[in-house]
């Protein structure tokens with residue numbers, strides 16, 4: 001059983017098409033002829049004249065395709081001329097592919113400045129008149145087909161670059177690319193193994209068109225006598241000869257003309273058929289990602305990160321023994337209207353082996369905080385201020401290479417959409433093995449064994465069979481188990497679980513939670529649980545951090561927090577918790593909605609929805625206070641709130 005990429009389906013699909021077989025056979029035969037003919041017919045290339053008594057003849061028994069203007073055998077010249085014709089095509093195609101594909105991948109994958117520079121270069125090259133450039137080059141290097149075809153390659157490369165870039169843009173948004181980054185795989189690896197195969201279809205079609213155009217240009221230049229000097233045979237030169245004799249012997253134009261036409265046709269058709277066969281393999285997964293959660297740059301400069309917190313605010317200090325401590329984290333997204341804060345002054349600490357729940361309504365900044373930790377903020381996001389200290393190292397200052405060491409090995413991540421976090425084109429085994437090999441440096445066979453062990457560890461029935469399956473052959477629960485196995489491959493000290501059960505049905509949710517609990521107990525890893533679900537918090541977490549409109553509004557030990565909330569938002573969330581609903585009673589809801597970034601109100605972000613709000617809540621930003629050891633609240637009325645709850649309980 002092989003765990004590597006299996007292109008058999010692709011070949012089966014391609015070779016099942018008679019037209020594809022015909023095109024491949026024709027082009028294959030041409031290549032053989034190009035190699036063999038000049039060896040078998042060594043004298044043809046230098047023959048200046050043939051049978052002068054039989055010039056410009058149609059097909060005869062002695063000359064199956066007739067003779068040219070100098071009495072030379074047309075068939076022999078056609079066969080020997082194949083080499084120079086195909087060589088010209090190959091030269092142009094090599095240059096186009098060597099320039100266009102890497103630049104397109106870089107521009108599409110990295111975006112931003114790289115994209116702008118590459119696109120600008122492509123535009124400049126595109127603006128050059130191809131024919132004029134080739135004629136100039138031929139004036140400098142007379143009769144040099146290599147110079148002409150290399151120039152053509154450079155001029156045609158921007159077209160392929162654009163196609164590759166456009167195909168890369170949607171692929172880099174796929175969640176499995178983000179998952180590969182989270183697993184600590186290098187960018188070069190991700191681009192070559194996960195992105196390139198996905199963009200191969202349109203690239204192949206474009207390359208086939210480039211090859212067809214190069215053939216036409218090469219034969220055109222030979223027709224004009226600008227490359228391939230007489231007596232050397234070329235298809236273009238033979239068309240020119242036939243053209244001169246068109247009135248006397250119209251037949252002469254047909255053999256080279258048909259060879260050119262069939263070759264152009266075969267290249268174009270084969271490109272389309274290869275694309276179609278590839279599309280079968282790369283059919284998009286059923287579920288699409290909710291939004292992009294993939295690559296981006298790390299934060300702005302260190303200077304900004306080390307700025308002190310706004311003066312006059314008492315700020316919490318993380319416990320010195322914390323495995324992860326987020327200190328005053330502020331994240332902003334660059335928008336056309338300027339930088340927009342989406343997370344502001346977040347403090348959060350997670351000890352080794354601890355489980356901390358991060359709770360809050362949609363849009364409160366939970367996922368942005370999680371992705372900031374692993375340096376994979378989406379789009380134009382950046383850390384504006386604050387530190388993310390993991391295991392003693394400030395991740396906000398880490399280089400991309402440093403972050404790759406942390407991702408997967410130090411911190412693992414599982415998301416709520418396991419199906420789209422797996423590359424649909426590779427078997428589960430391949431995807432697990434690549435991460436095991438990356439982190440453990442194991443040989444293929446040992447990595448395979450380790451990957452199977454991981455599948456057993458996440459309690460997948462029949463691991464050998466799961467190993468061989470493609471992601472679409474898994475259920476949601478199985479896919480999440482595979483994603484957990486993958487996250488565990490680097491033996492991380494911290495697992496960030498971003499709503500890992502949201503997309504699963506209730507029984508599977510319980511199984512996944514049970515699995516995480518067991519793995520945590522066995523491995524002693526810490527878990528940061530991003531969730532909407534108080535049931536999960538009560539079930540899994542030691543402490544909970546409540547976020548609202550980009551800020552931490554409350555933090556505390558779970559039992560204490562459930563017993564008496566110290567922030568009106570936490571209280572409202574707990575009251576509206578469906579797990580605590582009383583039969584026949586309407587579930588309370590929090591009126592209004594979480595304000596969007598850029599629309600946060602002055603003072604307390606929650607005050608427009610808060611029953612306890614006073615003028616003081618609207619007047620100035622509210623700092624985090626520590627009402628009790630291990631307890632934090634961003635509310636000036638926390639004592640009133642606690643007293644009210646104790647009164648109600650009594």
Ligand SMILES: Nc1ncnc2c1ncn2[C@@H]1O[C@H](COP(=O)(O)OP(=O)(O)OP(=O)(O)O)[C@@H](O)[C@H]1O
Pocket residue numbers: 333342360361362363364365366367368369378379380381596597
């Ligand atoms: N790529 C982005 N560009 C601009 N704004 C973004 C981007 N990603 C997230 N945001 C904004 O950041 C805010 C916080 O989003 P985040 O995804 O962290 O919320 P959340 O609490 O995790 O919500 P959910 O529970 O729905 O995942 C939201 O208002 C969102 O619009």
